[in-house]
Every structure is written in structure tokens, then in C-alpha cells.
Amino acid sequence: xxxxxxxxxxxxxxxxxxxxxxxxxxxxxxxxxxxxxxxxxxxxxxxxxxxxxxxxxxxxxxxxxxxxxxxxxxxxxxxxxxxxxxxxxxxxxxxxxxxxxxxxxxxxxxxxx
Ligand code: 5GP
Ligand code: ZN
Numbered sequence: 001x002x003x004x005x006x007x008x009x010x011x012x013x014x015x016x017x018x019x020x021x022x023x024x025x026x027x028x029x030x031x032x033x034x035x036x037x038x039x040x041x042x043x044x045x046x047x048x049x050x051x052x053x054x055x056x057x058x059x060x061x062x063x064x065x066x067x068x069x070x071x072x073x074x075x076x077x078x079x080x081x082x083x084x085x086x087x088x089x090x091x092x093x094x095x096x097x098x099x100x101x102x103x104x105x106x107x108x109x110x111x112x113x
Contacts, residue, residue: 001046006098010044019074024060025067027103036106037075037082041067047099049088068103077105 001007008014009028016028019039030038043060047053053061072078082105087094 001098004046004098005096006040006042006100007046010042020067020070022063022067024063027067027071030102034102035104035109037077037104039071039075039103041071041101041103043099048097049094049099050086051088052099064101068101071103072105075103075106077103081105083109 005014009016010026016026018026018028020027020041024044025041026044027039027041030040041064043064045060047057068084069078072082082103085102085104086100087102
């Protein structure tokens with residue numbers, strides 16, 4: 001999508017610190033990290049949010065979770081644990097309308113909604 005921030009990162013028009021990449025998935029460090037590890041795992045295909053996923057995206061969702069596991073291994077949090085978050089829409093405080101999974105770890109997290 002032309003004006004989408006994460007599509008621009010995927011196309012290489014904006015810089016990012018990549019953690020993992022394959023044909024379908026890109027993972028890069030969040031610009032404003034909430035924890036020692038904070039990586040965004042995104043589909044290369046523009047999908048606005050989890051609400052826009054369809055049955056045809058089942059394989060893509062599996063690829064995204066494969067990417068998340070690769071991120072956990074690459075950043076050394078696969079044993080200590082982490083949180084996967086995908087904010088959706090206004091009440092979910094989604095600020096970038098391109099589906100992404102926050103992978104947050106590297107310290108003891110609190111649980112607050
Ligand atoms: P959301 O609020 O939509 O769940 O998450 C968007 C995330 O994108 C935020 O954590 C924010 O820090 C991150 N972000 C916003 N702009 C950029 C950017 O230009 N580069 C990177 N790497 N992350 C960004
Ligand atoms: Zn996009």
C-alpha cells in the first residue's frame with residue numbers, strides 16, 4: 001500500500017533494523033521499545049489488522065508465528081519467555097494500520113490492560 005509506514009519499511013523506502021525475513025514475513029526492532037526486546041513481526045502483504053484476516057490467510061498466519069519463533073531465538077528470549085501483542089483498531093490503540101505482532105521480552109513483564 002502506497003502510504004503505509006510498514007509497507008514503506010518492507011519495500012526498503014524507510015530504514016529498519018531487521019531481525020528476521022523470509023518471503024512472507026519481516027521482523028524489525030520497534031523504534032520506541034517498551035522492553036529490552038521489542039520487535040515487530042509483520043506480513044509483507046498489506047493487511048490492515050487481525051480483523052481483516054480471512055480463511056485464505058491461514059498459511060500466512062502460520063508463517064507469521066514461525067517468524068515470531070525465529071525472532072525469539074534470534075534475540076535470546078525463547079527460554080525466558082515473552083509476550084505477543086497485536087493491537088486492533090481504536091480501543092486497541094493500534095497506531096499503524098498494517099497488521100503487526102509486537103514481540104516483547106527481555107525483562108519480567110507486568111500484565112495490565
Ligand atoms: P501499534 O501502536 O499500532 O500497536 O504499534 C505500532 C508500533 O510501531 C509502535 O510500537 C511504534 O513504536 C512503532 N513504530 C512507529 N513508527 C515506526 C518506525 O518508523 N519504525 C519502527 N521500527 N517502528 C515504528
Ligand atoms: Zn502496509
